[in-house]
Amino acid sequence: MEIFRIENLMVKYGEKVALKNIDLIIQRGEIFALMGPSGAGKTTLLRILNLFEKPTDGCLVFEGKRLNGTHTEKLNARRKMSLLFQTPSVFNASVFENVAYGLKIRGADKDTIEEKVINALTIVGLEGNERQKARTLSGGEAQRMAFARAIVYDPDILLLDEPTSNLDPANVAKIEEIIMRIRSERGTTIVFATHNIRQVKRIADRVGILLNGELIEVNSKERIFAAPEDARTKAFVNGEMIY
Ligand SMILES: Nc1ncnc2c1ncn2[C@@H]1O[C@H](COP(=O)(O)OP(=O)(O)OP(=O)(O)O)[C@@H](O)[C@H]1O
Ligand SMILES: [Mg+2]
Secondary structure: OEEEEEEEEEEEEOOEEEEEEEEEEEEOOOEEEEEOOOOOOHHHHHHHHOOOOOOOEEEEEEOOEEOOOOHHHHHHHHHOEEEEOOOOOOOOOEHHHHHHHHHHHOOOOHHHHHHHHHHHHHHOOOOOOOOOEHHHOOHHHHHHHHHHHHHOOOOOEEEEEOOOOOOOHHHHHHHHHHHHHHHHHHOOEEEEEOOOHHHHHHHOOEEEEEEOOEEEEEEEHHHHHHOOOOHHHHHHHOOOOOO
């Protein structure tokens, strides 16, 4: 069943075209990887899905409803999603406070907050670090804390912008495990941007290849790597693309 549908979308910043001719359907419960060179438009597309960015042209259909931009509609949709930024921000407070934030703004009570924060920290392997100042976490730990913050309110959709860049292999493996676990336990729909081809092979169901703001191919992981339809996809996944 489809959860997102993008129709003929274009995003322009002044004269600069960041995305164009985008048609894409994301299915509920799938793990969808967005790949493409730096500047191709991956982050912009995630921001469109998250309703942070308004399309210059075209539209986004979420759960069968065309989002025409009424404030309440957007807010309700956004509450079901969580976007983990490329460079996660860390508040100058404890790990617990950092993770609790999303629940507090949703008005959760104290007991629920306590329970869900501990649960999220356990999932990312940071149980016991609640009282630590978040700013003193290592890079890998900070990334896992940001992940806990993204999943703490059980979003239906998790949008991840390069969730494992700058991590060592052990932390990469942990994050990938968490992604798989969240999807199988909660049926969460996951869309992630990455430069890591092996990661896509390990965890994605389907892949979209972005090039210069255009989605040149969307296909199953198997097809993308074994029998791509577009010659540029082949060049990209084989690391032969010059950019
Ligand atoms: N707010 C903005 N104003 C102007 N240009 C922007 C803005 N946001 C993005 N762009 C441009 O749009 C293009 C796509 O950017 P985007 O961040 O989506 O790329 P990306 O695929 O995520 O790249 P990377 O892999 O480096 O993160 C880039 O050329 C970028 O400079
Ligand atoms: Mg980006």
